[in-house]
Amino acid sequence: MGTAEGVDLRVEIAGIPLKNPFLACSGTFGNGREMSELVDLEALGGLMTKAVTLEPCAGNPPPRLWETRWGMLNSIGLENKGLERFLSEDLPWLSGFDLPVWVNVAGFSVREYVEVASAVSRSGLAAAVELNISCPNVERGGAHFSRHPGETAGLVARVREVVDIPLFVKLPPLTVGMGEMARAVAEAGADGLSLVNTIPAMAVDVERACPRLGNVTGGLSGPALHPVAVHAVWEASGSVDLPVIGMGGVWSCSDAVELFMAGAGAVAVGTLNLVEPRAVPRLVEELRGFMSANGYLTVTEMVGLLRRKGWR
Protein backbone atom coordinates (compact mmCIF):
# COMPACT_ATOMS: atom_id res chain seq x y z
CA MET A 1 0.00 0.00 0.00
CA GLY A 2 3.16 2.19 -0.08
CA THR A 3 1.74 5.26 -1.78
CA ALA A 4 -1.54 5.12 0.13
CA GLU A 5 0.12 5.29 3.51
CA GLY A 6 -0.15 9.04 3.93
CA VAL A 7 -3.92 8.85 3.49
CA ASP A 8 -6.02 9.40 6.60
CA LEU A 9 -9.46 7.77 6.45
CA ARG A 10 -10.64 8.92 9.86
CA VAL A 11 -13.60 11.26 10.04
CA GLU A 12 -15.61 12.82 12.82
CA ILE A 13 -19.33 13.21 12.43
CA ALA A 14 -21.46 15.06 15.00
CA GLY A 15 -18.52 14.66 17.35
CA ILE A 16 -18.34 10.87 16.89
CA PRO A 17 -14.91 9.69 15.72
CA LEU A 18 -14.99 6.99 12.99
CA LYS A 19 -11.94 5.02 11.89
CA ASN A 20 -13.18 5.16 8.32
CA PRO A 21 -16.16 6.88 6.67
CA PHE A 22 -18.14 3.71 5.78
CA LEU A 23 -21.07 2.64 7.94
CA ALA A 24 -23.54 -0.18 7.36
CA CYS A 25 -27.11 1.00 6.65
CA SER A 26 -29.97 0.13 8.92
CA GLY A 27 -31.72 -3.12 8.04
CA THR A 28 -29.00 -4.45 5.77
CA PHE A 29 -26.61 -5.72 8.42
CA GLY A 30 -29.00 -7.16 11.00
CA ASN A 31 -27.68 -6.21 14.40
CA GLY A 32 -24.21 -7.36 13.46
CA ARG A 33 -24.40 -10.88 14.79
CA GLU A 34 -25.45 -12.66 11.61
CA MET A 35 -22.82 -10.85 9.55
CA SER A 36 -20.05 -11.29 12.10
CA GLU A 37 -19.55 -14.87 10.89
CA LEU A 38 -18.20 -13.40 7.65
CA VAL A 39 -17.05 -9.84 8.34
CA ASP A 40 -14.80 -8.33 10.96
CA LEU A 41 -17.23 -5.83 12.52
CA GLU A 42 -14.36 -3.62 13.60
CA ALA A 43 -13.51 -3.05 9.93
CA LEU A 44 -16.65 -0.88 9.68
CA GLY A 45 -16.62 2.82 10.43
CA GLY A 46 -19.95 2.35 12.19
CA LEU A 47 -23.10 0.25 12.26
CA MET A 48 -26.70 1.38 12.02
CA THR A 49 -28.98 -1.22 13.61
CA LYS A 50 -32.20 -2.66 12.25
CA ALA A 51 -35.16 -0.51 13.32
CA VAL A 52 -36.11 -1.01 16.96
CA THR A 53 -39.72 -0.55 18.04
CA LEU A 54 -41.19 -0.53 21.53
CA GLU A 55 -43.00 -3.85 21.14
CA PRO A 56 -41.83 -6.83 19.10
CA CYS A 57 -42.97 -6.45 15.51
CA ALA A 58 -43.76 -9.43 13.24
CA GLY A 59 -43.31 -7.47 10.03
CA ASN A 60 -45.20 -7.63 6.74
CA PRO A 61 -46.61 -10.69 4.98
CA PRO A 62 -44.38 -12.34 2.36
CA PRO A 63 -43.16 -12.02 -0.29
CA ARG A 64 -41.08 -9.17 1.08
CA LEU A 65 -38.48 -8.89 -1.68
CA TRP A 66 -38.49 -8.25 -5.37
CA GLU A 67 -35.51 -7.54 -7.54
CA THR A 68 -35.76 -4.91 -10.27
CA ARG A 69 -33.08 -4.00 -12.77
CA TRP A 70 -30.29 -2.34 -10.78
CA GLY A 71 -32.55 -2.16 -7.76
CA MET A 72 -34.46 -4.07 -5.17
CA LEU A 73 -37.85 -3.62 -3.53
CA ASN A 74 -38.37 -4.60 0.08
CA SER A 75 -41.35 -4.52 2.39
CA ILE A 76 -39.83 -5.97 5.55
CA GLY A 77 -42.07 -3.80 7.71
CA LEU A 78 -39.84 -3.28 10.75
CA GLU A 79 -39.65 -6.91 11.86
CA ASN A 80 -37.69 -6.84 15.13
CA LYS A 81 -37.63 -8.34 18.62
CA GLY A 82 -38.69 -5.14 20.38
CA LEU A 83 -36.89 -2.72 22.68
CA GLU A 84 -36.53 -4.97 25.70
CA ARG A 85 -34.73 -7.80 23.93
CA PHE A 86 -32.71 -5.35 21.85
CA LEU A 87 -31.40 -3.76 25.03
CA SER A 88 -30.69 -7.05 26.78
CA GLU A 89 -29.39 -9.16 23.86
CA ASP A 90 -28.15 -7.08 20.96
CA LEU A 91 -26.85 -3.74 22.16
CA PRO A 92 -24.62 -5.14 24.95
CA TRP A 93 -23.20 -7.67 22.49
CA LEU A 94 -22.47 -4.94 19.93
CA SER A 95 -20.86 -2.74 22.55
CA GLY A 96 -18.15 -5.37 22.96
CA PHE A 97 -16.69 -4.20 19.64
CA ASP A 98 -14.69 -1.11 18.84
CA LEU A 99 -17.58 0.11 16.69
CA PRO A 100 -19.82 3.17 17.03
CA VAL A 101 -23.48 2.11 16.89
CA TRP A 102 -26.34 4.22 15.56
CA VAL A 103 -29.59 2.75 16.88
CA ASN A 104 -32.35 3.09 14.29
CA VAL A 105 -35.54 3.95 16.17
CA ALA A 106 -39.02 3.55 14.72
CA GLY A 107 -42.49 3.83 16.15
CA PHE A 108 -46.17 3.82 15.43
CA SER A 109 -46.81 6.91 17.60
CA VAL A 110 -44.85 9.85 19.03
CA ARG A 111 -44.94 8.25 22.46
CA GLU A 112 -43.30 5.08 21.13
CA TYR A 113 -40.49 7.00 19.42
CA VAL A 114 -39.83 8.96 22.61
CA GLU A 115 -39.83 5.89 24.81
CA VAL A 116 -37.48 3.87 22.62
CA ALA A 117 -35.07 6.75 21.94
CA SER A 118 -34.92 7.62 25.60
CA ALA A 119 -34.13 4.04 26.67
CA VAL A 120 -31.44 3.74 24.00
CA SER A 121 -29.82 6.97 25.14
CA ARG A 122 -29.96 5.95 28.81
CA SER A 123 -28.35 2.57 28.07
CA GLY A 124 -25.06 4.39 27.52
CA LEU A 125 -24.16 1.82 24.83
CA ALA A 126 -25.12 3.67 21.66
CA ALA A 127 -23.09 6.33 19.85
CA ALA A 128 -26.18 7.93 18.34
CA VAL A 129 -29.90 7.60 17.74
CA GLU A 130 -31.09 7.49 14.15
CA LEU A 131 -34.75 8.44 14.02
CA ASN A 132 -36.42 6.56 11.20
CA ILE A 133 -39.32 8.74 10.14
CA SER A 134 -39.19 7.57 6.58
CA CYS A 135 -39.93 3.87 6.42
CA PRO A 136 -42.19 3.45 3.39
CA ASN A 137 -43.51 0.19 4.78
CA VAL A 138 -45.56 1.38 7.72
CA GLU A 139 -48.22 4.04 7.35
CA ARG A 140 -48.37 5.96 10.64
CA GLY A 141 -44.92 6.82 11.85
CA GLY A 142 -43.34 6.07 8.53
CA ALA A 143 -44.30 7.81 5.36
CA HIS A 144 -46.73 9.96 7.31
CA PHE A 145 -44.13 12.10 9.06
CA SER A 146 -42.04 12.59 5.99
CA ARG A 147 -44.91 14.45 4.34
CA HIS A 148 -45.37 16.90 7.22
CA PRO A 149 -42.35 19.02 8.20
CA GLY A 150 -44.27 20.61 11.08
CA GLU A 151 -45.21 17.29 12.65
CA THR A 152 -41.74 15.94 12.02
CA ALA A 153 -40.20 18.90 13.81
CA GLY A 154 -42.57 18.28 16.71
CA LEU A 155 -41.46 14.66 16.93
CA VAL A 156 -37.77 15.55 16.71
CA ALA A 157 -38.15 18.17 19.44
CA ARG A 158 -39.86 15.69 21.76
CA VAL A 159 -37.17 13.07 21.18
CA ARG A 160 -34.45 15.71 21.57
CA GLU A 161 -35.61 16.34 25.16
CA VAL A 162 -34.95 12.75 26.19
CA VAL A 163 -31.78 11.95 24.24
CA ASP A 164 -28.32 12.91 25.48
CA ILE A 165 -26.38 11.47 22.54
CA PRO A 166 -26.23 12.77 18.97
CA LEU A 167 -29.61 12.57 17.26
CA PHE A 168 -29.75 11.81 13.54
CA VAL A 169 -32.96 12.01 11.55
CA LYS A 170 -33.35 9.73 8.56
CA LEU A 171 -35.30 11.24 5.71
CA PRO A 172 -36.80 9.81 2.56
CA PRO A 173 -35.51 11.08 -0.77
CA LEU A 174 -38.82 12.44 -1.97
CA THR A 175 -40.18 14.70 0.67
CA VAL A 176 -42.17 17.92 0.40
CA GLY A 177 -38.98 19.83 -0.23
CA MET A 178 -35.66 18.62 1.03
CA GLY A 179 -34.54 22.09 2.08
CA GLU A 180 -37.71 22.84 4.02
CA MET A 181 -37.66 19.44 5.73
CA ALA A 182 -33.97 19.68 6.59
CA ARG A 183 -34.43 23.12 8.13
CA ALA A 184 -37.44 21.98 10.17
CA VAL A 185 -35.46 19.04 11.54
CA ALA A 186 -32.38 21.18 12.26
CA GLU A 187 -34.39 23.81 14.11
CA ALA A 188 -36.01 21.08 16.19
CA GLY A 189 -32.58 20.12 17.49
CA ALA A 190 -31.26 17.29 15.31
CA ASP A 191 -27.48 16.82 15.26
CA GLY A 192 -27.29 15.18 11.86
CA LEU A 193 -29.18 13.81 8.88
CA SER A 194 -29.22 10.35 7.35
CA LEU A 195 -30.02 10.55 3.66
CA VAL A 196 -31.73 8.62 2.15
CA ASN A 197 -34.22 5.94 3.00
CA THR A 198 -35.78 3.90 0.19
CA ILE A 199 -38.24 5.37 -2.35
CA PRO A 200 -41.83 4.09 -2.22
CA ALA A 201 -42.14 1.68 -5.13
CA MET A 202 -44.16 -1.19 -6.54
CA ALA A 203 -43.98 -4.05 -9.04
CA VAL A 204 -46.70 -6.18 -10.61
CA ASP A 205 -46.72 -9.84 -11.66
CA VAL A 206 -48.59 -9.47 -14.94
CA GLU A 207 -49.11 -13.21 -15.47
CA ARG A 208 -50.97 -13.61 -12.21
CA ALA A 209 -52.21 -10.00 -12.17
CA CYS A 210 -51.12 -9.38 -8.60
CA PRO A 211 -48.55 -7.25 -6.79
CA ARG A 212 -45.07 -8.76 -6.41
CA LEU A 213 -44.93 -7.84 -2.72
CA GLY A 214 -47.27 -9.21 -0.05
CA ASN A 215 -47.57 -5.67 1.30
CA VAL A 216 -48.45 -4.44 -2.24
CA THR A 217 -45.93 -1.57 -2.03
CA GLY A 218 -42.36 -1.40 -0.78
CA GLY A 219 -39.17 0.64 -0.93
CA LEU A 220 -36.62 0.82 -3.73
CA SER A 221 -32.94 0.54 -2.82
CA GLY A 222 -29.71 -0.22 -4.65
CA PRO A 223 -27.85 1.40 -7.56
CA ALA A 224 -31.11 2.69 -9.11
CA LEU A 225 -31.47 4.92 -6.04
CA HIS A 226 -27.94 6.31 -6.08
CA PRO A 227 -28.31 9.53 -8.15
CA VAL A 228 -31.44 10.36 -6.16
CA ALA A 229 -29.39 10.05 -2.98
CA VAL A 230 -26.62 12.27 -4.34
CA HIS A 231 -29.25 14.89 -5.16
CA ALA A 232 -30.86 14.67 -1.72
CA VAL A 233 -27.48 15.08 0.00
CA TRP A 234 -26.70 18.04 -2.26
CA GLU A 235 -30.02 19.75 -1.47
CA ALA A 236 -29.90 19.13 2.27
CA SER A 237 -26.27 20.10 2.74
CA GLY A 238 -26.97 23.31 0.86
CA SER A 239 -29.85 24.18 3.19
CA VAL A 240 -28.58 23.38 6.66
CA ASP A 241 -25.30 23.25 8.47
CA LEU A 242 -25.70 19.72 9.82
CA PRO A 243 -23.48 16.72 9.19
CA VAL A 244 -24.99 14.33 6.66
CA ILE A 245 -24.50 10.58 6.34
CA GLY A 246 -25.14 9.77 2.70
CA MET A 247 -26.58 6.43 1.60
CA GLY A 248 -28.36 4.97 -1.39
CA GLY A 249 -26.97 2.49 -3.89
CA VAL A 250 -23.32 2.78 -2.90
CA TRP A 251 -21.75 0.00 -4.97
CA SER A 252 -18.24 1.30 -5.54
CA CYS A 253 -15.73 3.70 -4.10
CA SER A 254 -16.62 6.38 -6.64
CA ASP A 255 -20.30 6.18 -5.60
CA ALA A 256 -19.16 7.03 -2.08
CA VAL A 257 -16.92 9.85 -3.29
CA GLU A 258 -19.87 11.36 -5.18
CA LEU A 259 -21.77 11.54 -1.91
CA PHE A 260 -18.78 13.11 -0.12
CA MET A 261 -18.37 15.73 -2.82
CA ALA A 262 -22.11 16.51 -2.73
CA GLY A 263 -21.81 17.17 0.99
CA ALA A 264 -21.90 13.92 2.98
CA GLY A 265 -19.44 13.66 5.86
CA ALA A 266 -19.70 9.85 5.88
CA VAL A 267 -21.51 7.26 3.81
CA ALA A 268 -23.43 4.09 4.58
CA VAL A 269 -23.58 0.93 2.51
CA GLY A 270 -26.93 -0.88 2.35
CA THR A 271 -28.16 -3.30 -0.27
CA LEU A 272 -24.60 -4.13 -1.31
CA ASN A 273 -24.06 -5.84 2.06
CA LEU A 274 -26.79 -8.31 1.11
CA VAL A 275 -24.82 -9.37 -1.96
CA GLU A 276 -21.28 -8.94 -0.75
CA PRO A 277 -20.99 -9.22 3.03
CA ARG A 278 -17.40 -8.00 2.94
CA ALA A 279 -18.19 -4.95 0.80
CA VAL A 280 -17.15 -2.36 3.39
CA PRO A 281 -13.58 -3.64 3.88
CA ARG A 282 -13.24 -3.70 0.09
CA LEU A 283 -14.53 -0.13 -0.28
CA VAL A 284 -12.19 1.07 2.45
CA GLU A 285 -9.22 -0.22 0.48
CA GLU A 286 -10.57 1.21 -2.78
CA LEU A 287 -11.04 4.61 -1.16
CA ARG A 288 -7.50 4.55 0.13
CA GLY A 289 -6.31 3.91 -3.44
CA PHE A 290 -8.57 6.59 -4.91
CA MET A 291 -7.40 9.21 -2.42
CA SER A 292 -3.77 8.52 -2.91
CA ALA A 293 -4.14 8.49 -6.70
CA ASN A 294 -5.96 11.83 -6.59
CA GLY A 295 -3.86 13.54 -3.97
CA TYR A 296 -6.38 13.70 -1.11
CA LEU A 297 -4.85 13.25 2.33
CA THR A 298 -8.08 13.36 4.35
CA VAL A 299 -11.70 12.50 3.61
CA THR A 300 -12.71 15.95 4.83
CA GLU A 301 -10.97 17.50 1.83
CA MET A 302 -13.57 15.83 -0.38
CA VAL A 303 -16.62 16.59 1.76
CA GLY A 304 -18.68 19.36 0.17
CA LEU A 305 -16.01 19.92 -2.46
CA LEU A 306 -18.49 20.85 -5.19
CA ARG A 307 -19.77 23.87 -3.28
CA ARG A 308 -16.26 24.90 -2.34
CA LYS A 309 -15.47 24.85 -6.05
CA GLY A 310 -18.34 27.25 -6.60
CA TRP A 311 -21.12 24.98 -7.87
CA ARG A 312 -24.58 25.97 -6.73
Place this chain on the structure above:
Amino acid sequence: MPPLLFKTTLLERRDYGCASELVFRVPPGFQPHPGQFLHILCDGEGRLLRRPFSVFGHNGRSASVLVREVGGGSAWLRRRMPGDELDVLGPLGRGFDLDGEEEEALLIAGGAGVAPLVYLGQRLRERGVRATLFWGMESGKEYGTLPERLGEEIDLRLATTDGSRGKRGTVLDLLPCGSSGAGFRYYACGPRPMLLSLASRLAPGGLSSLQVSVEERMACGLGACRGCAVPVADPPGAYRAACREGPVFGGEELDWERLRVST
Protein backbone atom coordinates in the same frame (compact mmCIF):
# COMPACT_ATOMS: atom_id res chain seq x y z
CA MET B 1 -20.11 -25.05 10.12
CA PRO B 2 -20.06 -21.26 9.67
CA PRO B 3 -20.62 -20.18 6.07
CA LEU B 4 -17.70 -19.55 3.74
CA LEU B 5 -17.47 -16.91 1.05
CA PHE B 6 -15.34 -18.14 -1.80
CA LYS B 7 -14.58 -17.87 -5.47
CA THR B 8 -14.22 -21.18 -7.16
CA THR B 9 -13.80 -22.82 -10.55
CA LEU B 10 -16.48 -24.74 -12.35
CA LEU B 11 -15.12 -28.23 -12.95
CA GLU B 12 -17.94 -29.78 -14.89
CA ARG B 13 -21.40 -29.05 -16.25
CA ARG B 14 -23.84 -31.85 -17.00
CA ASP B 15 -27.02 -30.87 -18.82
CA TYR B 16 -30.25 -32.66 -18.03
CA GLY B 17 -33.09 -31.20 -20.08
CA CYS B 18 -34.36 -28.05 -18.35
CA ALA B 19 -31.63 -28.21 -15.71
CA SER B 20 -27.88 -28.52 -15.38
CA GLU B 21 -25.70 -29.94 -12.69
CA LEU B 22 -22.74 -27.68 -11.90
CA VAL B 23 -19.78 -29.29 -10.17
CA PHE B 24 -17.18 -27.03 -8.59
CA ARG B 25 -14.28 -27.15 -6.20
CA VAL B 26 -14.87 -26.32 -2.53
CA PRO B 27 -12.41 -25.06 0.07
CA PRO B 28 -11.06 -27.28 2.85
CA GLY B 29 -13.48 -27.60 5.72
CA PHE B 30 -16.55 -27.20 3.51
CA GLN B 31 -19.00 -29.65 5.03
CA PRO B 32 -22.64 -29.07 4.02
CA HIS B 33 -25.54 -30.76 5.75
CA PRO B 34 -28.36 -32.10 3.54
CA GLY B 35 -30.98 -29.38 2.99
CA GLN B 36 -28.47 -26.54 3.28
CA PHE B 37 -28.05 -24.25 0.30
CA LEU B 38 -25.45 -22.18 -1.51
CA HIS B 39 -26.00 -18.55 -2.44
CA ILE B 40 -24.43 -17.96 -5.85
CA LEU B 41 -23.76 -14.70 -7.66
CA CYS B 42 -25.38 -14.63 -11.11
CA ASP B 43 -23.88 -11.59 -12.81
CA GLY B 44 -25.21 -9.34 -15.49
CA GLU B 45 -28.14 -7.31 -16.81
CA GLY B 46 -28.58 -5.31 -13.63
CA ARG B 47 -29.02 -8.45 -11.50
CA LEU B 48 -27.91 -7.71 -7.99
CA LEU B 49 -28.91 -10.50 -5.65
CA ARG B 50 -27.38 -13.92 -5.28
CA ARG B 51 -29.55 -16.94 -6.12
CA PRO B 52 -30.07 -19.79 -3.65
CA PHE B 53 -29.50 -23.41 -4.76
CA SER B 54 -29.62 -26.50 -2.57
CA VAL B 55 -26.60 -28.70 -2.22
CA PHE B 56 -27.17 -31.52 -4.73
CA GLY B 57 -23.96 -33.41 -4.11
CA HIS B 58 -20.79 -33.18 -2.08
CA ASN B 59 -17.73 -35.28 -2.40
CA GLY B 60 -14.66 -34.22 -0.45
CA ARG B 61 -13.16 -31.46 -2.53
CA SER B 62 -16.08 -30.76 -4.83
CA ALA B 63 -19.78 -30.03 -4.51
CA SER B 64 -22.63 -29.59 -6.95
CA VAL B 65 -25.94 -27.84 -7.45
CA LEU B 66 -28.77 -28.66 -9.83
CA VAL B 67 -29.95 -25.50 -11.58
CA ARG B 68 -33.31 -25.40 -13.27
CA GLU B 69 -33.69 -22.53 -15.70
CA VAL B 70 -36.61 -20.29 -14.70
CA GLY B 71 -35.31 -16.77 -15.31
CA GLY B 72 -32.27 -14.63 -16.03
CA GLY B 73 -30.10 -15.67 -13.09
CA SER B 74 -30.53 -19.40 -13.50
CA ALA B 75 -30.10 -19.05 -17.29
CA TRP B 76 -26.79 -17.23 -16.75
CA LEU B 77 -25.60 -19.88 -14.34
CA ARG B 78 -26.50 -22.68 -16.73
CA ARG B 79 -24.35 -21.12 -19.45
CA ARG B 80 -21.16 -21.28 -17.37
CA MET B 81 -18.44 -23.46 -18.83
CA PRO B 82 -15.79 -25.56 -17.08
CA GLY B 83 -13.01 -23.23 -16.01
CA ASP B 84 -15.38 -20.29 -15.37
CA GLU B 85 -15.34 -18.65 -11.97
CA LEU B 86 -18.25 -18.86 -9.51
CA ASP B 87 -18.75 -16.66 -6.44
CA VAL B 88 -20.35 -18.79 -3.73
CA LEU B 89 -21.58 -18.13 -0.18
CA GLY B 90 -22.43 -21.12 1.96
CA PRO B 91 -23.37 -23.60 3.16
CA LEU B 92 -26.31 -21.67 4.59
CA GLY B 93 -29.42 -22.42 6.61
CA ARG B 94 -30.73 -25.25 8.70
CA GLY B 95 -30.88 -28.55 6.87
CA PHE B 96 -32.87 -31.74 7.41
CA ASP B 97 -32.86 -33.54 10.72
CA LEU B 98 -31.46 -36.98 9.91
CA ASP B 99 -32.47 -38.53 13.21
CA GLY B 100 -35.81 -40.20 13.71
CA GLU B 101 -37.31 -43.38 15.02
CA GLU B 102 -38.88 -44.49 11.76
CA GLU B 103 -36.68 -46.86 9.77
CA GLU B 104 -38.09 -45.84 6.44
CA ALA B 105 -37.91 -42.45 4.76
CA LEU B 106 -40.13 -41.20 1.94
CA LEU B 107 -38.46 -38.44 -0.05
CA ILE B 108 -41.04 -36.45 -1.98
CA ALA B 109 -39.84 -34.10 -4.71
CA GLY B 110 -41.54 -31.80 -7.17
CA GLY B 111 -39.41 -30.60 -10.10
CA ALA B 112 -36.04 -29.12 -9.11
CA GLY B 113 -37.03 -29.79 -5.50
CA VAL B 114 -35.34 -33.12 -6.10
CA ALA B 115 -31.92 -31.51 -5.55
CA PRO B 116 -31.70 -31.45 -1.75
CA LEU B 117 -33.44 -34.82 -1.48
CA VAL B 118 -30.85 -36.59 -3.61
CA TYR B 119 -28.10 -35.46 -1.26
CA LEU B 120 -30.29 -36.29 1.73
CA GLY B 121 -30.93 -39.78 0.32
CA GLN B 122 -27.20 -40.46 0.18
CA ARG B 123 -26.70 -39.44 3.78
CA LEU B 124 -29.71 -41.41 5.02
CA ARG B 125 -28.53 -44.56 3.30
CA GLU B 126 -25.11 -44.16 4.90
CA ARG B 127 -26.93 -44.28 8.23
CA GLY B 128 -28.84 -47.40 7.27
CA VAL B 129 -32.19 -45.67 6.77
CA ARG B 130 -34.23 -47.09 3.89
CA ALA B 131 -35.09 -44.24 1.52
CA THR B 132 -37.40 -44.10 -1.49
CA LEU B 133 -37.42 -41.05 -3.76
CA PHE B 134 -40.78 -40.06 -5.25
CA TRP B 135 -40.33 -37.47 -7.97
CA GLY B 136 -43.01 -35.61 -9.87
CA MET B 137 -42.45 -33.62 -13.07
CA GLU B 138 -44.38 -32.29 -16.03
CA SER B 139 -43.23 -34.80 -18.63
CA GLY B 140 -40.79 -37.69 -18.89
CA LYS B 141 -38.19 -35.81 -20.92
CA GLU B 142 -38.15 -32.69 -18.75
CA TYR B 143 -34.99 -33.61 -16.84
CA GLY B 144 -33.29 -35.54 -19.65
CA THR B 145 -31.44 -38.59 -18.40
CA LEU B 146 -31.30 -37.49 -14.77
CA PRO B 147 -33.95 -40.04 -13.69
CA GLU B 148 -31.81 -42.89 -15.10
CA ARG B 149 -28.79 -41.63 -13.28
CA LEU B 150 -30.61 -41.21 -9.98
CA GLY B 151 -32.30 -44.58 -10.41
CA GLU B 152 -28.88 -46.22 -10.19
CA GLU B 153 -28.31 -44.99 -6.69
CA ILE B 154 -31.74 -44.77 -5.07
CA ASP B 155 -35.10 -46.48 -5.27
CA LEU B 156 -36.85 -43.98 -7.56
CA ARG B 157 -40.58 -43.70 -8.48
CA LEU B 158 -41.68 -41.19 -11.07
CA ALA B 159 -44.94 -39.42 -11.79
CA THR B 160 -45.58 -37.15 -14.76
CA THR B 161 -48.48 -34.80 -15.36
CA ASP B 162 -48.79 -35.90 -18.98
CA GLY B 163 -48.32 -39.57 -18.22
CA SER B 164 -45.34 -39.87 -20.57
CA ARG B 165 -43.32 -41.66 -17.93
CA GLY B 166 -44.06 -43.40 -14.65
CA LYS B 167 -47.47 -42.85 -13.16
CA ARG B 168 -49.79 -40.24 -14.67
CA GLY B 169 -50.59 -37.65 -12.02
CA THR B 170 -48.77 -35.84 -9.25
CA VAL B 171 -46.07 -37.09 -6.98
CA LEU B 172 -48.63 -37.51 -4.21
CA ASP B 173 -50.40 -40.16 -6.29
CA LEU B 174 -47.28 -42.28 -5.93
CA LEU B 175 -47.27 -42.45 -2.16
CA PRO B 176 -48.26 -45.78 -0.61
CA CYS B 177 -52.01 -45.79 0.13
CA GLY B 178 -52.89 -45.05 3.66
CA SER B 179 -49.51 -43.47 4.28
CA SER B 180 -50.82 -40.80 6.55
CA GLY B 181 -47.82 -40.61 8.77
CA ALA B 182 -47.37 -43.69 10.87
CA GLY B 183 -44.17 -45.63 10.39
CA PHE B 184 -42.59 -43.27 7.87
CA ARG B 185 -40.59 -40.09 7.95
CA TYR B 186 -41.42 -37.67 5.20
CA TYR B 187 -38.93 -35.28 3.64
CA ALA B 188 -40.32 -32.98 0.95
CA CYS B 189 -39.22 -30.18 -1.36
CA GLY B 190 -41.07 -28.73 -4.31
CA PRO B 191 -43.58 -26.14 -5.43
CA ARG B 192 -45.74 -24.59 -2.73
CA PRO B 193 -49.01 -26.23 -3.90
CA MET B 194 -47.38 -29.66 -3.64
CA LEU B 195 -46.22 -28.97 -0.09
CA LEU B 196 -49.67 -27.70 0.85
CA SER B 197 -51.38 -30.84 -0.50
CA LEU B 198 -48.91 -33.09 1.26
CA ALA B 199 -49.39 -31.27 4.55
CA SER B 200 -53.17 -31.49 4.35
CA ARG B 201 -52.90 -35.18 3.58
CA LEU B 202 -50.72 -35.79 6.63
CA ALA B 203 -52.47 -33.37 9.00
CA PRO B 204 -52.92 -33.35 11.83
CA GLY B 205 -51.28 -36.51 13.21
CA GLY B 206 -48.60 -36.99 10.58
CA LEU B 207 -47.22 -33.46 10.49
CA SER B 208 -44.71 -34.32 13.19
CA SER B 209 -43.07 -36.84 10.86
CA LEU B 210 -42.82 -34.30 8.01
CA GLN B 211 -39.89 -32.03 7.19
CA VAL B 212 -40.13 -29.64 4.26
CA SER B 213 -37.64 -27.37 2.54
CA VAL B 214 -39.42 -24.09 1.82
CA GLU B 215 -38.46 -21.78 -1.04
CA GLU B 216 -38.80 -18.05 -0.52
CA ARG B 217 -37.14 -15.16 -2.28
CA MET B 218 -33.90 -14.24 -0.58
CA ALA B 219 -31.45 -11.39 -0.39
CA CYS B 220 -28.69 -11.80 2.21
CA GLY B 221 -29.11 -15.52 2.91
CA LEU B 222 -27.71 -14.91 6.39
CA GLY B 223 -30.72 -13.91 8.49
CA ALA B 224 -29.77 -10.23 8.47
CA CYS B 225 -32.41 -8.62 6.24
CA ARG B 226 -35.57 -10.56 7.24
CA GLY B 227 -36.60 -10.62 3.59
CA CYS B 228 -37.34 -14.34 3.36
CA ALA B 229 -40.14 -14.55 5.90
CA VAL B 230 -41.99 -17.83 6.37
CA PRO B 231 -45.09 -17.87 8.60
CA VAL B 232 -44.77 -20.13 11.63
CA ALA B 233 -47.35 -21.46 14.07
CA ASP B 234 -45.66 -20.43 17.31
CA PRO B 235 -46.00 -17.68 18.35
CA PRO B 236 -49.11 -16.99 16.26
CA GLY B 237 -48.52 -14.40 13.55
CA ALA B 238 -44.73 -14.71 13.67
CA TYR B 239 -42.30 -15.29 10.82
CA ARG B 240 -38.98 -17.07 10.61
CA ALA B 241 -36.18 -16.42 8.13
CA ALA B 242 -36.13 -19.21 5.54
CA CYS B 243 -32.43 -18.63 4.97
CA ARG B 244 -31.33 -19.13 8.56
CA GLU B 245 -34.07 -20.72 10.66
CA GLY B 246 -34.96 -22.76 7.53
CA PRO B 247 -35.10 -23.57 4.69
CA VAL B 248 -36.06 -26.85 6.34
CA PHE B 249 -38.97 -26.65 8.75
CA GLY B 250 -40.83 -29.34 10.64
CA GLY B 251 -44.42 -29.86 9.50
CA GLU B 252 -45.68 -28.75 12.89
CA GLU B 253 -43.59 -25.59 12.93
CA LEU B 254 -45.24 -23.95 9.93
CA ASP B 255 -48.48 -21.98 9.81
CA TRP B 256 -49.96 -23.82 6.83
CA GLU B 257 -53.02 -21.61 6.64
CA ARG B 258 -50.97 -18.44 6.19
CA LEU B 259 -48.70 -20.26 3.74
CA ARG B 260 -51.79 -21.14 1.71
CA VAL B 261 -52.94 -17.53 1.65
CA SER B 262 -49.59 -16.17 0.47
CA THR B 263 -49.28 -18.74 -2.33
